[in-house]
Amino acid sequence: xxxxxxxxxxxxxxxPVTLAELSKLLKVPRENLQFSISNLQKEYHGKGIVIVxxxxxxxxxxxxxxxxxxxxxxKEELSRELGRAGLETLAIVLYRAPVSRREIxxxxxxxxxxxxxxxLIRGLVERTEGAERGYNYKxxxxxxxxxxVTKREDLPEFGSAFAKIEEFVKTNPDEK
Amino acid sequence: xxxxxxxxxxxxxxxPVTLAELSKLLKVPRENLQFSISNLQKEYHGKGIVIVxxxxxxxxxxxxxxxxxxxxxxKEELSRELGRAGLETLAIVLYRAPVSRREIxxxxxxxxxxxxxxxLIRGLVERTEGAERGYNYKxxxxxxxxxxVTKREDLPEFGSAFAKIEEFVKTNPDEK
Amino acid sequence: MNSPTYxxxxxxxxxxxxxxxELVIKRKLFVNDVSLAEVTDDFISYxxxxxxxxxxxxxxxxxxxxxxxxxxxxSLLPELMLTEEEEGAIHDLEDRLVLYARIKELSQRxxxxxxKEIIFEKLPAxxxxxxxxxxxxxxxxxxxxxxxxxxxSLPKKETLSKVTIKKVVSLEEMIEKLAxxxxxxxxxxxxxLKHKDKISVIIGFLAMLELVKRGAIxxxxxxxxxxxxxxxxxxxxxxx
Numbered sequence: 001x002x003x004x005x006x007x008x009x010x011x012x013x014x015x016p017v018t019l020a021e022l023s024k025l026l027k028v029p030r031e032n033l034q035f036s037i038s039n040l041q042k043e044y045h046g047k048g049i050v051i052v053x054x055x056x057x058x059x060x061x062x063x064x065x066x067x068x069x070x071x072x073x074x075k076e077e078l079s080r081e082l083g084r085a086g087l088e089t090l091a092i093v094l095y096r097a098p099v100s101r102r103e104i105x106x107x108x109x110x111x112x113x114x115x116x117x118x119x120l121i122r123g124l125v126e127r128t129e130g131a132e133r134g135y136n137y138k139x140x141x142x143x144x145x146x147x148x149v150t151k152r153e154d155l156p157e158f159g160s161a162f163a164k165i166e167e168f169v170k171t172n173p174d175e176k
Numbered sequence: 177x178x179x180x181x182x183x184x185x186x187x188x189x190x191x192p193v194t195l196a197e198l199s200k201l202l203k204v205p206r207e208n209l210q211f212s213i214s215n216l217q218k219e220y221h222g223k224g225i226v227i228v229x230x231x232x233x234x235x236x237x238x239x240x241x242x243x244x245x246x247x248x249x250x251k252e253e254l255s256r257e258l259g260r261a262g263l264e265t266l267a268i269v270l271y272r273a274p275v276s277r278r279e280i281x282x283x284x285x286x287x288x289x290x291x292x293x294x295x296l297i298r299g300l301v302e303r304t305e306g307a308e309r310g311y312n313y314k315x316x317x318x319x320x321x322x323x324x325v326t327k328r329e330d331l332p333e334f335g336s337a338f339a340k341i342e343e344f345v346k347t348n349p350d351e352k
Numbered sequence: 353m354n355s356p357t358y359x360x361x362x363x364x365x366x367x368x369x370x371x372x373x374e375l376v377i378k379r380k381l382f383v384n385d386v387s388l389a390e391v392t393d394d395f396i397s398y399x400x401x402x403x404x405x406x407x408x409x410x411x412x413x414x415x416x417x418x419x420x421x422x423x424x425x426x427s428l429l430p431e432l433m434l435t436e437e438e439e440g441a442i443h444d445l446e447d448r449l450v451l452y453a454r455i456k457e458l459s460q461r462x463x464x465x466x467x468k469e470i471i472f473e474k475l476p477a478x479x480x481x482x483x484x485x486x487x488x489x490x491x492x493x494x495x496x497x498x499x500x501x502x503x504x505s506l507p508k509k510e511t512l513s514k515v516t517i518k519k520v521v522s523l524e525e526m527i528e529k530l531a532x533x534x535x536x537x538x539x540x541x542x543x544x545l546k547h548k549d550k551i552s553v554i555i556g557f558l559a560m561l562e563l564v565k566r567g568a569i570x571x572x573x574x575x576x577x578x579x580x581x582x583x584x585x586x587x588x589x590x591x592x
Contacts, residue, residue: 007224008242012249014474025245043223048183066184073185073201078485087489087498095499108502111299111318114191117476121190123484142484147492156496164503172507190476228471240469247470256467261366263459263466271458283452285369285412293507323462324469332461338454 002028002036003043006058016057078122085115090139093125094152095161097138104137106174107165178204178212179219182234192233192317217326228317228326235317240324255298261291266319269301270328271337274312368413369452371398372420376449383449385442389427392420419445 005026010017023030037058041051052061062070082090089112092104104112116137119125124143127135149155181202186193198209213234217227228237238246247254258266265288268280280288292313295301300319303311315328325331365371373383375394381387399413419441426432434442 004222004224004239005242005245008238008246008472009249011225011236012238012246012472012474014476015478025248046180048180048185049187060187062184062188063180066181069181069201070184070188073188076201077189078483080487082487082489084498084501086487087495088502090490091495091499091502094495105297107506109293109507110296110302113299117190121480121482122486123482124486124490140484143486143490146484146486146490147495149492156492157500161496161499161503168503168506190474190480192473226471235473237471237473240471243469243472246472250472254467254470258463258466260459263463264366264455266466267455267459267462270462271455282448283455284367285416285448285452286367289507321471321473322467323465324471326471332465333458337458338451340454 002026002032003040006033006036006040010051010058010060013059016052016059018057019055022058077118082118085110085112086118089115090119090124092165093119093137094139094143094147094155095158096165097152098128098136099138100134100136102134102174103169106172107168178202178208179216182209182212182216186227186234186236192228192235194233195231198234226326228320230315230317230320230328233317237321237326243324261286261288262295265291265295266300266315269295269313270315270319270331271334273314274304275314276310276312278310280313368395368416369449371395372416373449373453373456377453383446383453385423385427385446388420388446388449389424392424395420416445 006022009022009025019030019033022028022033026033037051037053041053044050048063048066049060050063052059085108088108089104092107093099096103096107101112101116104116116125120127123140125137126140127137129135144150152158155161182198185198185201195206195209198204199206202209210231213227213229217229220226224239224242226237226239228235261284264284265280268275268283272279277288277292280292292301296303299316300322301313302316303313305311320326320328323331328334365374372388372391372395375391376383376387379387379390381390396417399417422434422438423442423445426434
């Protein structure tokens, strides 16, 4: 069903998608899309998420009645404690930058996708294009300033901690 | 309306939201949330997006029938490989969670440290603080999503998985 | 680095339960004490051929071998009374095997759906609004602490649990006791069971058990604790 497909694409992309792109992706003329989109708009009437369109591009959005709630949520997200996962991930990025997500996962022994996203949004780490297709992570300048560190060698126990990580990575190679 | 608010939050957040967070944010007891979430799951039936939950966390996702379509939009490579050890361990975690490493070892008759580490890194299982000092393992939402189910109960034979075995174990001691 | 036995093991069997289950299934049997008695010899001879397991696994193999031995002893000599603990070990093994078989079935149900029709979460926002927000613990001291805790918990070489070692060490003892008890039931005695390793003790024991059952050997008791086996093969009557 066309509506279903549009919903999936809009949700997944998480940003406005042009009708031109949808038309290409779904091999469906614009008119059909417009019809389906207006159907969807009706379908989502009264729900917590809405379909927003300017006639050229379409996206999902949260319903404006909940904007206060979303603002609270946003603030709450930024003020939440980082927890063990957050601190250890941040520490790895600090001591081993530039470091790929894969290597972070390997050292921590758990998946770090979500925690890295949090660290990114909170301006603590940033990513740079890595070698293969993945990204590399490094601390932001703001973080370094905040920590009072001008170069990473200033980090406490830098030499020995770095060596320990290095040794682990070497003796426990990533299988894949 | 509670359902509306949940929808807005789920859509806004970039990762699964726990019931605990929702409960705090919306000042609503867990039971009400569970009720609303299961309502929402029904409401979204037949739509292009689904609500995935393991009873602890909740997330929106694209409908599994559109898997192929969405994959064409996905840049990251998906790893579908899973050996026998991985499948067996996932089956134990899925059908018997929360389960300790010791129980997993006992069921498989081999040490599962290594395979569990791999599954943790892939984000398919996660650990929670267990009773004594050990960890317990449970499936992640990501795992349910990889299997295309929106809740554990939709796994093949979920309800009856161990019915026969329990009977066997019960009758076994007086067999002789 | 490339130990051939290890390769064989990982590619063929994921540990002793996997092997045992395979042996039972291969003979199209159900899991019970009769089928387990039947596959005991195959199980032991497999271990014999693949003696160089990593220590942790060989321990598990030997433990299961010893339970199989109990099952087989009882099936050959019904007069043999097992202790409650031994009965418990047998039931436990049967229960484990049934559960493991079920897990394998379930894993086969998961296999075709894993990664087939995936539910995707949305992509992270491309240009999220970034606001520098450290938390109360974001300082060099806490970050170093977090790193040190992590480094501390990095996986180290697996050490065999003391419990397992203890159980394996007592295996020989168990065999001796069992031999003694069988000797009472079967009115016979055994030669010294102190072989060079545990597996040959088990194999020797099983072989002997088989022979005793067939009446092929006569064993005389010299004095307590000393066991002697005497071949009776010459006196086996020939009915042919």
